[in-house]
Amino acid sequence: MRITGRVWKYGDHVDTDVIIPARYLNTSVMEELARHCLEDLDPKFATLVQPGDVIVAGENFGCGSSREHAPLAIKGAGVSCVIARSFARIFYRNAINIGLPILECPAAVQDVEDGHQIEVDLESGQVRNLTTGRVFRVEPYPPFMMAIIESGGLVPYTRQRLKAARKPNVSQDEVRQ
């Protein structure tokens, strides 16, 4: 899967309260959440973002609350991928679980600036800054997580497993690295 889009660049510790403020958590409809995505950090983002655009940020992206509304708002806004130096752990799980591609790539974050065009190849793990021409490699996902991604998220992954086995228990051999 190859993604091309404009970069929206932000700093460290972009928290879930600015990704989707709690005043909008009285709904879980993705399209409604998307309208307020990053509103308190960058009020123009939600109106100007185009399908396929990429968010690039610093350390600890998505820190704070467990609200899955945060990656849903980003996905609903049309963002195709989030690249950061690092992610907060609950946000990381949530993004994988709902099928929002996220990549840890400090070198790309260093190089990319707001407004650059970027190309991401999720299969080969390659990030190309189309504005500067520089190319970066991304660490592949652990195999266990790749299985969830390939199923299309945790719900389809679990559905398949529940169907396959009478018992919901996942065999330990399968999940151990």
Added chain:
Amino acid sequence: MGHTLTEKILADHAGLEEVHPGQFVDVAVDLVLSNDITAPLAIREFEKLGVERVFDPARVVIVADHFVPNKDIPSAQQSLVIRQFAHAQKLVHYYDVGRMGIEHVLLPEQGLVVPGDVVVGADSHTCTYGALGAFATGMGSTDIAVAMATGRVWMRVPETMRIVYHGQLQPWVGGKDLILHTIGQIGVDGARYKAIEFGGPVVAALPMAGRFTMANMAIEAGAKAGLFPVDQTTLAYLGGRAARPYRVYEPDADATYQQVIEIEVSHLEPQVAFPHLPANTRPVTQVVEVPVDQVVIGSCTNGWLEDLRVAAEVLRGRSVHRDVRCIIIPGSPQVYLDALREGLLEVFIEAGAAVSTPTCGPCLGGHMGVLAAGERAVSTTNRNFRGRMGHPDSEVYLAGPAVAAASAVAGRIIHPSELE
């Protein structure tokens, strides 16, 4: 090679002899939690799984506490979704208005979490239960949907960071100051993906309320969990309360910690975290002339009876400053009742504070104390991100109940001893 408390609990719940940091495991969970904000999304995903029933109606807990009592029509609709689900699934532990408390105060109080448990909750402050020697961690709604259906979750075994506190606490210094100081030292991602195990003589002398406060804010350092060893204080708290038999795990003497941090706290002052990160901490005497518009005392961090006692000690016979709105929120109906019977609520109301039914409300800018542009609050809650408590141009200063109550009286942030 020895193992940490975290590794031993996770190994047992994964049915393995031992586990190592970085290993992916599939673990059985003892309790699955969600609330009025995260449950509707979890229920939507649960319904896509093709499963009729939750794995165990006694182990799936839903607490309506964030926007409850319902603040508006959309919130009422969300509450309706979870109420219908709870009834259809015959959930034993569904808590609605009147019996509802702030989830992380309510569950321990009701004895629903016991030492050695693995608890997952669609709320980041689920890590609070680490105070009881349980491995408890926050997750999103989809993870919780799968856990509700199967009673299992996948996890990466975290590295463990041990933080040891030495010395003697000064007056007016408590668990909140210890954890704020710690986050100030290691940063908001200082424990990212790790489990923290707290220890040393200072926490051994700390009452349960202070331990809950510290474990609660482990997530503010990015941690997956924050655990305390089980001791006489824990066992005394559990007496007559624990809803299930439990097993007490202890870390091995030769356990491998990724990092050990030793903190001397004898000279530690009450701490204040400035906007907009919990790591922006300063000793309160270095806070110069910060006037406040609102003070909130409560939340899953400091909504315990002990916290209200500290606030009452400061507010007794004094008046909340005329330019300050002081809102005090007991963490559960039992805390409310105990505070009432002890005369604490009388102290608060006579001082000019408002006392609310339990709710998370103001902590996340939901209701019951939302800030306007330019307004400033001192709050015993856990987060001071931009816009956390209302308008994006408002400010939240985090502190313990003593500093919060004293600041309510003075109208600016002060050390409680300034009132004496």
